[in-house]
Amino acid sequence: MKYFSNITAISELSESEGVFTTAQAVRMDISRDALAHSCRVGRLERICHGAYRMSGTQRRDTDELNALWKLTNPSLCAWERKRRWDGIAVSGTTAANLQQMVDFFLSPYRMTAPTRINTRNESLSFAKRELDERDIVWLDGLPVTKPERTLVDLCLDCEDPSLITDAYRDALGRGLNTQRLKELVEENSKTAKRRELMMPLLMVLNG
Template identity: 25%
Template sequence: MLRDRTDTRAALWRVASGQRGYFTSAQALQVGYSYQAQRYHAQRGNWQLVDRGIYRFREFDTLPGGEDDHLVRWALWSRGRAIVSHTTALSVHDLGTANPAEIHLTVPPGFRQKGGLVILHRAELAQDEIEEREGYRVTTPVRAIIECAEASVDQDAVDSAVAEALDRGLTTRRVLLHAAQRLGARAELGTERALQAAQ
């Protein structure tokens, strides 16, 4: 049975609205847009081609967006396997002075895709180290801090993130130290320095 075009668009809009207007070619296909129809909508300007197999409804350009809208694109690019992390996660949580020029993502060890515009870190994250956001996932404030300490990010950025996380009641000294110890010696050292600076 043929689907009404309005119903098809509404179905795709529902998917995209939970992803800040972004959607994949596979998601469009699933609701009823053939590859030929997808090309048509991209060529007509109804959809913006963001990356290979990733589109965005043009209407979302005129809507007020968040500073992290672009992170949804990378979640879709990774097929939902990437988690925003490190200094990018600190920025999402508005912690400290980190202002990353690059986007940092943590992916599973077996992840094969390459992204020239992102820095990939490979690790298995526990569920309690991840927060769900609209259209993407991000490491928790504690995980973001300790992974930055472990990656030897500028100590001032780690210090300011720790001070703000403690001030805002997002964590405690004990929780931070325990998490850093599990990650390793470099994470522990950077976290200890930040905690001393916060005294």
């Protein structure tokens, strides 16, 4: 009976979360052995260490990104983190890709967090920055910086100025909030070094 109970619980978790973590499974009384067995028999696919998806379900380009975000707080469900956002969000070039701003690649993945997060995953990096929740939008179950904040982060990450300018033009054609962008640029230009980083945006905003 436990075997069939595990199958049911895994199916319910998959339906609720899509990509799910080992810690989420443990919360539903699904053992690690049950997860390993489901992988061996082809019921589950391991996306990365500690994260899974059901075999046969529709794959998304963002499955690995979703897994990596969930692993930053692995025991909580996505709806719990959305209800009380913890300050971690997809940002930089990854956010630009999701919002079709220039031809930035989805990976290597970029996220922002309010505290320092170290990772051994070479496809993921974190920036330690405070984000305002009003600068976040939820896309496909992921917290993603809005275009205004994304543009500022591209400057702070020292991306190619010409690409930042192109990203600005793409965002402008999709309803970019220029007033909020100006506020963010001003907030991040309070030192000479920061102002220099903001130059690609200062030029287009003042031009």
